Amino acid sequence: MAELRALEAEIATLQRACEELPAPWGDAPQARKSLKEMQQLNSERWEPLKDLRSYVEHLESELKFLSTLTGINIKNYSKKTEELKSIETAENSIKKVLERHRLSGNCHMITFQLEFQILEIQNKESLSSVITDLNIIMEPTEYSELSEFVSRAEERKDLFMFFRSLHFFVEWCEYRKRTFLHFKEKYPEVVHLPEGASSSYMEVRSPSQSGFELVIVWRIQIDEEGKVLPKLDLLTQVPQQALQLDKKRVIEAAPLSFRTLLGVLGIEATLESLVASLCTEENN
Template identity: 70%
Template sequence: MDAKLAEVRALQAEIAALRPACEKRTAPWEEMPRVQKSFQEIYQSNSEGWKSSEDLRSQLGRLESELSFLSTLTGINIRNYSMKTEDLPSTDMAEKSVKQVLQRHRLLGNCRLVTFQLEFQILETQDKERVSSAITDLNIIMEPTECSELSEFVSRAEEKRDLFTFFRSLHYFVEWFEYRKRTFKHFKEKYPDTVHLSEGVSSHYMAIRNASQPGFELLIIWKIQVDEEGKVSPKLDLLTKVPQRALKLDKNSIIEAAPLSFRTLLEVLGIEAALESLIKLLCPEENN
């Protein structure tokens, strides 16, 4: 009996100790509003996140559309791009407020048929008043291409470290290159026995020969020039190959004046019409 009484007293003491904790706990029906409030806050947070994600998707779509338009307009397509930044220590202890960041950029792209790789560094300097940046190094790597005339232009762009001029001039250079290629191809297909392209349609010169008049040849040299300011323009010249006997008979120096007359013809008729006139001049039978 004593053992049973002791056990009962122990259970009563345990119950007495547990009763305050049970009284402090919230009843399930009292807990529901708080749970509902928590779920509501989570839903609102997710809704704001979804709305923000939709805005980002919309903005990304607009940027992709603009980039596609620019690529179509300029022919320049950037396929790969990476950037690394490095904080540089201040060289002047008195100018501790000046912050310098070195950005290393690398991009791979193409302008229609020309593939290029650019590696350049931009030094960004920030002080209390303003932020300035400058390209400190530029390296342009051009993959082997039909455009052999690009080498001088690329070297000048690297020396000047002018990215804007590089992209602008490259766009116009490729446009002129493709136009020259189409023009030479057109005349070769139209006059296969008269027009000769020793280096194919990508050549920078075209020869006109008449099989019935051996020894006579007109050579049109068509170069694409890029000046110091990055302006791209075509330059066409005419060279003549005439037998010595014919030169002696040319009392009016018509052959000697032919290159100058050809430039005048270009200004009046344009490139294609001027070339057509030369072909028909040397080969009258082509008029038929």
């Protein structure tokens, strides 16, 4: 029964964590439809499901589906329940239960450990629960943006914001990696990734003009509310002589023009036009 309760708790956590999934560029309506159908199927099957083995297998299948959808895998989970002193009055009785949860897992390449407490308060009319303590331990990563976000999630005791934001953060990291690798493979002589496949910036060097280089810096930010946003900037490295010849200040205006183009074309099309323009320059 302990295994059964652990599976149910993991599934409930992942279901709430993926309320706003999938990733920003995914087929959101289709994923939400699949999740809704799965939940409806559960409600129809719970009653006739008498065999414990079938019940556990069904829970494991559901957990696998949610893990695939969110990218979050829970490896170890435990819960301890402590019934606190009840308050009895002539008109009402209040029962308090404290649950201590511990779990560890990963979201793609990022691993984490969570410890949190949930206080449940029940009377004759209602049942309420609140997270009273949240401690998040993450393995060291190259993503400095996560440190401040984790501290903010702990302070707010917002467990589900943590899961949702972590999912989107990792998905954007993977998307950045795939995008940079695409341009590196397509334009190997022009595009350079100094930090390797997981580089946070991409260098585009002119093959015909020595010292002329464009640097696309791609940061992934998590705001105060846990919303994950990509932030791209263009930096120019141009010889002093070229700057002096640039009477129309095209180079100086390039970063602003780059941000404007992002809003019109999107990330991939903007990078394509930027890199292709340097390659066209070489052919000319």
